Amino acid sequence: MMSEVDLIERWRSLLTSYNRVSGQLDRALQERHALTRTEFETLDRLVVWDGDKRRMQDLAGDMYLSQSALSRTVDRLEKRGLVRRAICEADRRGVFVAATDDGVRRHAEARRTYLAVLADHLPPAAPRG
Amino acid sequence: MMSEVDLIERWRSLLTSYNRVSGQLDRALQERHALTRTEFETLDRLVVWDGDKRRMQDLAGDMYLSQSALSRTVDRLEKRGLVRRAICEADRRGVFVAATDDGVRRHAEARRTYLAVLADHLPPAAPRG
DNA sequence: ATGCATCTTATGCGTCAGCATATAATTGCG
DNA sequence: CGCAATTATATGCTGACGCATAAGATGCAT
Numbered sequence: 414m415m416s417e418v419d420l421i422e423r424w425r426s427l428l429t430s431y432n433r434v435s436g437q438l439d440r441a442l443q444e445r446h447a448l449t450r451t452e453f454e455t456l457d458r459l460v461v462w463d464g465d466k467r468r469m470q471d472l473a474g475d476m477y478l479s480q481s482a483l484s485r486t487v488d489r490l491e492k493r494g495l496v497r498r499a500i501c502e503a504d505r506r507g508v509f510v511a512a513t514d515d516g517v518r519r520h521a522e523a524r525r526t527y528l529a530v531l532a533d534h535l536p537p538a539a540p541r542g
Numbered sequence: 543m544m545s546e547v548d549l550i551e552r553w554r555s556l557l558t559s560y561n562r563v564s565g566q567l568d569r570a571l572q573e574r575h576a577l578t579r580t581e582f583e584t585l586d587r588l589v590v591w592d593g594d595k596r597r598m599q600d601l602a603g604d605m606y607l608s609q610s611a612l613s614r615t616v617d618r619l620e621k622r623g624l625v626r627r628a629i630c631e632a633d634r635r636g637v638f639v640a641a642t643d644d645g646v647r648r649h650a651e652a653r654r655t656y657l658a659v660l661a662d663h664l665p666p667a668a669p670r671g
Numbered sequence: 672a673t674g675c676a677t678c679t680t681a682t683g684c685g686t687c688a689g690c691a692t693a694t695a696a697t698t699g700c701g
Numbered sequence: 702c703g704c705a706a707t708t709a710t711a712t713g714c715t716g717a718c719g720c721a722t723a724a725g726a727t728g729c730a731t
Contacts, residue, residue, distance in 0.1 A: 420660040424563065427664070431560040432606040434553065449687080469710065477561040479689050484711055486687090506696045506709040531549040535556070578717080598680065608719050613681055615717090635679040635726045673731090682723075688716085697708070 430536050437530045446523040451478060451486050453527060456495060456520045459512040468507045495519055559665050566659045575652040580607060580615050582656060585624060585649045588641040597636045624648055 415423075435450065442448045448456070458472055473483045487510055490496035495516035501507035512520065544552075564579065571577045577585070587601055602612045616639055619625035624645035630636035641649065 415661065415666075417657055420657060420664060423664055424660050427556070427559055427563070428606065430556055434556070451687080470708095477557065480710075481690080481712080482688055488711090489687095501709095504697070504709085508710065528546055528549060531553050532544065535549060535552055537544075580717080599678095609680075610682080610720080611718055617681090618717095630679095633679085633727075637680065674729105676727105676729085678725105678727075680723105680725085682721105684721090685719095687718085689714105690716105691712105691714085693710105693712075695708100695710085697706105699704100699706080701702105701704090 434531070434534045437534045438527065441526050441530050442523055445526050446519065448519070448523055449486075451476075451482070452490055452495075453520070453523050455483070455486050455490060456512060456516055457524070457527075459496065459510060460517055460520045467510055468501060469510060470507065472510060490516070563660070563663045566663050567656065570655050570659050571652055574655050575648065577648070577652055578615075580605075580611070581619055581624075582649070582652050584612070584615050584619065585641060585645055586653070586656075588625065588639060589646055589649045596639055597630060598639060599636065601639060619645070 439450050442450055442453050446453075454476060455472065458476065459467060469480075469483060469487065473480050476483065478486070487496060487498065491498055494513055497511050497513055499509045499511070501509050568579050571579055571582050575582075583605060584601065587604065588596060598609075598612060598616065602609050605612060607615070616625060616627065620627055623642055626640050626642055628638045628640070630638050
């Protein structure tokens with residue numbers, strides 16, 4: 414059993430790590446690549462993904478983002494030409510999303526920043542999610 | 543030295559923990575007490591604080607919140623009568639903030655929820671911030 | 672005492688998030 | 702077949718955030 418103080422200390426510690434790392438990531442990605450963290454993470458999943466396109470639904474699946482927020486994130490990426498939407502012909506309710514060549518390039522650049530920030534600011538021990 | 547995969551795994555793990563716990567906290571505090579997490583945390587610092595009042599500045603010091611966001615959080619708490627602002631006579635630029643009796647009560651109730659959520663959802667191992 | 676840099680809090684503005692709902696397509700059941 | 706329920710995405714709305722800046726108070730230098 415865990416004492417209240419213990420609980421709070423652990424939570425504070427988690428908060429501290431999260432805020433430090435996420436803050437640094439947000440700033441670095443924004444300043445150097447004009448991307449929000451959400452935009453980068455979306456791009457990342459698209460680029461890392463085997464096939465070249467994924468349905469919104471599948472994307473949303475492993476992101477911590479509401480469906481509506483993902484939809485708007487893809488809007489923003491599409492407007493800047495980093496991503497392309499295409500109707501899924503098999504099920505016309507669905508929408509495929511794929512990174513464009515430009516998107517792939519931007520992702521590769523930003524990924525270096527992302528990893529560098531993690532290397533600099535992520536504490537060595539992490540919780541077992 | 544840490545491999546890229548390692549870094550990303552650790553970060554994902556931190557993200558997972560943070561999102562799970564903060565999401566549960568947000569929902570529980572909102573549904574059961576009509577408080578945002580930020581509002582609770584602000585109230586918490588005011589109540590736990592030795593004296594009965596603190597300057598905005600000191601409050602902001604140990605919160606992960608911009609100065610403007612804190613100012614507006616105090617606005618909201620004040621509007622609901624959970625907190626009181628008072629000009630600091632010694633330095634009239636400063637503003638004291640103190641929890642009202644009502645604020646103290648609301649905090650005590652919400653704190654039980656807060657701790658219960660932590661006990662249920664905080665993973666046992668936490669990073670060394 | 673006056674003016675200027677500094678400090679503290681508040682506020683205008685733009686962005687992104689989530690919830691609820693609208694819209695469009697599909698499925699299933701009579 | 703036709704209609705209701707379901708699924709996938711988009712959108713209206715509201716809330717909270719951060720940045721830049723305004724407004725008010727202080728203090729130091731001359």
